[in-house]
Amino acid sequence: MIEFQAVRKEYQNGTVAVHELSLSVRAGTITVLVGPSGCGKTTLMRMVNRMIEPSSGKVLVGGTDVRERDPAELRRGIGYVIQQAGLFPHRTVLDNIATVPLLHGRSKQEARQRAGELLELVGLQPELAKRYPAQLSGGQQQRVGVARALAADPPVLLMDEPFSAVDPVVREGLQDELLRLQDELDKTVLFVTHDIDEAIKLGEKVAVLRQGGHLAQYAEPDDLLAEPADDFVTAFVGRDRGYRRLSFVDSDSLSPQPVDTVELGSRVDRQQQWRLALDDAGRPRGWLPPETEVDGPLSEERLVAGGSLYSRGAPLRGALDAALSAPTGLGVVVDGDGGYVGVVTAEHVLGVIERHRRPEGLP
Numbered sequence: 001m002i003e004f005q006a007v008r009k010e011y012q013n014g015t016v017a018v019h020e021l022s023l024s025v026r027a028g029t030i031t032v033l034v035g036p037s038g039c040g041k042t043t044l045m046r047m048v049n050r051m052i053e054p055s056s057g058k059v060l061v062g063g064t065d066v067r068e069r070d071p072a073e074l075r076r077g078i079g080y081v082i083q084q085a086g087l088f089p090h091r092t093v094l095d096n097i098a099t100v101p102l103l104h105g106r107s108k109q110e111a112r113q114r115a116g117e118l119l120e121l122v123g124l125q126p127e128l129a130k131r132y133p134a135q136l137s138g139g140q141q142q143r144v145g146v147a148r149a150l151a152a153d154p155p156v157l158l159m160d161e162p163f164s165a166v167d168p169v170v171r172e173g174l175q176d177e178l179l180r181l182q183d184e185l186d187k188t189v190l191f192v193t194h195d196i197d198e199a200i201k202l203g204e205k206v207a208v209l210r211q212g213g214h215l216a217q218y219a220e221p222d223d224l225l226a227e228p229a230d231d232f233v234t235a236f237v238g239r240d241r242g243y244r245r246l247s248f249v250d251s252d253s254l255s256p257q258p259v260d261t262v263e264l265g266s267r268v269d270r271q272q273q274w275r276l277a278l279d280d281a282g283r284p285r286g287w288l289p290p291e292t293e294v295d296g297p298l299s300e301e302r303l304v305a306g307g308s309l310y311s312r313g314a315p316l317r318g319a320l321d322a323a324l325s326a327p328t329g330l331g332v333v334v335d336g337d338g339g340y341v342g343v344v345t346a347e348h349v350l351g352v353i354e355r356h357r358r359p360e361g362l363p
């Protein structure tokens with residue numbers, strides 16, 4: 001779908017930003033370009049929509065050399081999302097999104113209707129439509145940026161560090177949203193980041209670049225972590241790459257065990273073991289320590305806060321964290337509605353990981 005063929009970019013001042021790089025991006029997937037600052041990621045990405053022209057080599061989109069395409073027509077098929085969204089400050093959220101369909105010759109009414117649909121698609125409440133960008137949070141602005149890029153329904157989406165200006169929690173939400181959207185829309189997404197965790201989470205394939213615009217490795221995330229091509233990639237993916245790989249271990253064989261539970265609001269007797277307190281919807285609220293005297297119905301003040309909760313089916317990294325962060329050493333497993341399922345120990349999680357490890361020397 002997007003093909004870089006021996007692409008090289010040397011700026012007028014002699015800086016070689018991209019060094020004869022070849023890379024093929026599969027249609028309908030998210031491909032991530034990752035690497036330290038200045039390694040040529042943005043330059044490479046901008047050659048796709050002709051914001052930058054290569055010094056030599058070719059970039060093909062859908063099999064055609066982009067130089068044979070009219071830039072304006074080419075860009076209509078390529079959505080572009082940048083850091084801090086790049087919204088028009090004096091236009092409302094709705095008008096920011098509607099600009100693109102209007103440019104494509106839709107009527108004002110059609111454009112606004114389409115903008116409203118996109119707002120919903122990216123998970124923003126309709127009330128926000130009339131606000132101006134400055135009246136939104138960073139995360140909301142980013143969502144508007146994504147909606148605007150999707151407005152022309154382009155087959156290709158370029159995203160240049162789109163989530164780097166928001167805090168880590170909002171950022172995770174935006175990443176999840178992008179994965180959900182991609183499930184629905186099947187775009188060909190080229191995504192630039194310098195954050196290896198983001199690259200591994202989002203990319204079906206990840207291209208690691210190093211200074212001078214060299215391609216250090218192009219691989220699926222699990223392979224990148226399992227077999228970094230050289231010292232540079234090893235250092236870049238970091239010391240805890242083994243831990244990161246937990247994201248790829250299948251969690252099906254994790255079998256949560258039962259633990260004693262008590263219901264908030266009920267009368268409980270004194271006991272020698274920890275018990276997990278649940279609310280009336282069966283959701284965990286915390287742990288009741290051994291030997292606690294409870295006079296009257298059990299209230300939340302008597303509980304010790306639990307650790308993180310592990311949603312069944314999520315990457316095993318979360319199960320290990322739940323076990324290690326719980327005051328009892330028992331990680332609480334919940335279902336999709338947050339309801340209690342059972343508990344796991346760190347030892348149990350490690351056992352599952354151990355059984356899934358690829359024996360050395362086997363593919």
Ligand SMILES: Nc1ncnc2c1ncn2[C@@H]1O[C@H](COP(=O)(O)OP(=O)(O)OP(=O)(O)O)[C@@H](O)[C@H]1O
Nearest residue numbers: 011013015017036037038039040041042043044194
């Ligand atoms: N217009 C320009 N003229 C000269 N040099 C440039 C120009 N634009 C970028 N460069 C240089 O080219 C190299 C690659 O820049 P580029 O912006 O592509 O890197 P990057 O990997 O996207 O960096 P970052 O993560 O910091 O955004 C850098 O050394 C940069 O200083």
